Every structure is written in C-alpha cells, then in structure tokens.
Amino acid sequence: MASRGVQFLVLLSAIFGMWLALILKFSKQSTGYVKYAIYGFPIILGFLFGCYSGFSVIYNMIIFRTCPQKAEDLKKDVQEAKDFYASRGVRFD
Amino acid sequence: MVKYSVLLPTYNERENLPLIVYLLNRELTKCQVDFEILIIDDNSPDGTLAVAQKLQTVFGPEKIRIESRPGKLGLGTAYIHGMRFATGDFIIILDADLSHHPEALPQFIGLQRAGNYDVVTGTRYMNGGGVWGWNMKRKLTSRVANYIASATLGQASTDMTGSYRLYKRAVLERILPSMVSKGYVFQMEIIMRAKALGYRIGEVPINFVDRVFGESKFKLSEITGYLRGVWMLFWTDMKKASPLPTATKAQ
Numbered sequence: 001m002a003s004r005g006v007q008f009l010v011l012l013s014a015i016f017g018m019w020l021a022l023i024l025k026f027s028k029q030s031t032g033y034v035k036y037a038i039y040g041f042p043i044i045l046g047f048l049f050g051c052y053s054g055f056s057v058i059y060n061m062i063i064f065r066t067c068p069q070k071a072e073d074l075k076k077d078v079q080e081a082k083d084f085y086a087s088r089g090v091r092f093d
Numbered sequence: 094m095v096k097y098s099v100l101l102p103t104y105n106e107r108e109n110l111p112l113i114v115y116l117l118n119r120e121l122t123k124c125q126v127d128f129e130i131l132i133i134d135d136n137s138p139d140g141t142l143a144v145a146q147k148l149q150t151v152f153g154p155e156k157i158r159i160e161s162r163p164g165k166l167g168l169g170t171a172y173i174h175g176m177r178f179a180t181g182d183f184i185i186i187l188d189a190d191l192s193h194h195p196e197a198l199p200q201f202i203g204l205q206r207a208g209n210y211d212v213v214t215g216t217r218y219m220n221g222g223g224v225w226g227w228n229m230k231r232k233l234t235s236r237v238a239n240y241i242a243s244a245t246l247g248q249a250s251t252d253m254t255g256s257y258r259l260y261k262r263a264v265l266e267r268i269l270p271s272m273v274s275k276g277y278v279f280q281m282e283i284i285m286r287a288k289a290l291g292y293r294i295g296e297v298p299i300n301f302v303d304r305v306f307g308e309s310k311f312k313l314s315e316i317t318g319y320l321r322g323v324w325m326l327f328w329t330d331m332k333k334a335s336p337l338p339t340a341t342k343a344q
C-alpha cells in the first residue's frame with residue numbers, strides 16, 4: 001500500500017481519464033445541457049465536495065458539546081487534591 | 094498483575110503536576126491495577142522537577158519515576174524517551190495540564206479489556222464527549238483541522254488530533270521506531286500507523302477542559318506547522334518503516 005497521496009493521484013488520474021474519454025466520445029454529438037454537464041463535470045464535482053466539506057464542518061461545530069459541568073467537577077477535584085497535600089503537610093514552593 | 098505505565102511529559106507544569114498526579118493515583122487505585130507514572134521533564138525553568146521529586150516522597154519512587162532531560166526537546170521525543178524506561182504492559186499517554194481528566198481512565202481500561210483493543214483513544218467528538226473553555230472560533234478551527242486530517246489521511250479515529258490514549262505496549266514498540274513526524278502531528282501519525290498495521294482501535298468519549306494554569310498557546314505558527322505535518326503524512330507510506338533514525342533533535 002502506497003501513501004495516501006499516491007493513492008489519491010491514482011484515483012484522480014483515473015477520473016480524469018474517464019472524463020477525457022467522455023469528452024472525446026460524446027461532445028461532438030451532444031448539445032446544450034448535456035455538453036455543459038460533460039465539460040463542467042470537474043467543476044461540479046469540486047463544487048459538491050466543497051459544499052459537503054463546508055456543511056459537515058459547520059454542522060459539527062454547532063453540535064460540538066460544551067460541558068460547563070465538567071469544569072465545575074474539575075474545580076472540586078483540584079480542591080480535593082490540594083486538601084490531600086495540605087493534610088499531609090506537603091508544600092510545593 | 095497487569096501493569097500500566099503513564100507517560101507524563103511536562104514543561105512548566107509546576108502547578109498542575111501535583112494535581113494530575115493525585116488524580117491519576119486516585120483513579121488507577123480505583124481500577125485496582127499496578128501502575129507507575131513516568132514524569133519526563135525537560136528541565137522546565139519553573140522548577141517542575143523539584144515538584145516531581147517531592148511527589149516521589151509522597152507516593153514512593155516505584156509509583157513516581159522521573160526520567161528528565163537536559164532541555165526542551167519536544168513532545169514526540171519525550172514519549173520515545175519515556176518508553177525506554179516504562180515497565181508496564183500497557184502505556185497511557187495524556188497531557189499534564191488537566192485537559193485530560195484521569196477520571197476517564199477506568200473507561201479506557203474497561204473498554205480495552207472488554208474488546209481486547211490494541212489502542213483506546215479519547216474522543217471529544219463522539220457522543221458524550223465535549224470541550225470547555227473554547228469559543229466558536231476555536232471550535233471551528235478544531236473541526237476544520239480534524240476534517241482536513243480525516244479527509245486527506247483517512248479516518249483512523251473520530252478525533253484525529255486527540256492525544257489521550259491507552260496502548261498495548263507492543264503497539265508503541267512497533268510503531269515508534271518508524272515515526273517520521275516530531276511536532277504537532279506526532280500523535281496523529283501513531284494512530285494512522287496503528288490503523289494501517291491492522292490494530293484494533295476503540296474510542297472513549299472525553300471532556301476536554303482547556304488548561305486552567307499556565308498559558309494555552311494557540312498561534313498561527315501552530316496552524317501552519319499542523320498543515321505542514323498533515324502534508325508530510327499525506328506522502329508517507331504508513332506501512333513502511335522509516336529509513337530515518339528517530340532522532341532526538343530539538344523541535
């Protein structure tokens with residue numbers, strides 16, 4: 001198994017090759033929307049991927065939990081630790 | 094009895110060290126396991142080492158072991174350094190700044206046992222996980238960083254950039270010698286390699302509380318450093334061992 005980069009390049013050239021074949025085969029006969037779709041395929045693909053990335057990142061940011069209770073719990077634990085050392089007469093300065 | 098080694102790298106953690114050590118001792122005692130805490134201090138100017146030595150007198154030199162280094166040599170090499178001295182069957186890695194609460198350890202250990210996992214990693218993004226002390230911008234940055242990593246490198250974990258983990262000793266012993274990264278993406282490379290080698294990875298939700306004592310550094314240089322790290326990992330074959338020796342060069 002090669003690096004992710006090499007895997008990605010292989011995939012990309014396969015897609016590019018298929019796209020090129022599509023253009024050579026169909027672009028002359030087809031007209032209008034079909035032609036645009038074929039030529040614009042990489043742009044459409046890039047656009048969709050961008051949309052997916054943007055939405056997924058923003059959605060995940062919104063559902064990212066904030067846990068104020070944990071900060072409170074941590075304060076209690078910090079106090080517990082300090083009390084433990086104090087009760088043993090241990091000082092750290 | 095099964096033994097757990099906690100690798101605890103410290104740099105200017107004078108205030109946090111006694112607290113984290115107390116909590117580690119509390120939680121691991123609860124789990125009724127044998128354990129040791131290896132403090133890897135890089136000659137912190139704030140005197141963390143003296144605090145560590147004092148802790149040794151409180152908990153005993155078997156529980157608290159000190160393997161310090163003469164200067165700040167970076168986090169990645171601190172783990173490699175610590176592994177040379179760790180005697181446990183399992184290795185626990187967490188930050189000393191209380192962002193990683195030891196209260197999650199019973200879950201880490203429980204899940205590892207239940208599923209015989211090779212690696213158990215904490216995740217801030219899975220059900221029940223979360224953060225405290227981060228604004229929207231910081232949350233967005235974290236999400237983008239994680240997205241970039243899983244989109245380009247493959248999702249080895251739902252929390253690619255997390256660094257609170259439990260490993261079987263053999264996993265780290267196999268992976269550490271082939272590591273190529275040193276800085277911000279060190280932990281990410283470990284989990285990627287673990288996945289590429291077919292190790293089983295479990296996840297435990299964690300609550301990440303931003304550091305209370307000391308400075309939380311989050312600068313532009315970290316972002317560029319991170320991106321450079323991801324780029325380098327993108328072009329690295331995760332199954333191949335590194336031809337480079339794992340240097341102890343400064344970060």
Ligand SMILES: Nc1nc2c(ncn2[C@@H]2O[C@H](COP(=O)(O)OP(=O)(O)O)[C@@H](O)[C@H]2O)c(=O)[nH]1
Pocket residue numbers: 102103104105106133134135165166167168171187188189190192304309310
């Ligand atoms: N030994 C050692 N520990 C370090 C070094 N840099 C960071 N640490 C420790 O690694 C942990 C994570 O560092 P921190 O500054 O909190 O990183 P952040 O949470 O990513 O901002 C803390 O326990 C630090 O004390 C280093 O160069 N050497």
Ligand SMILES: [Mg+2]
Pocket residue numbers: 188190192304
């Ligand atoms: Mg931190």
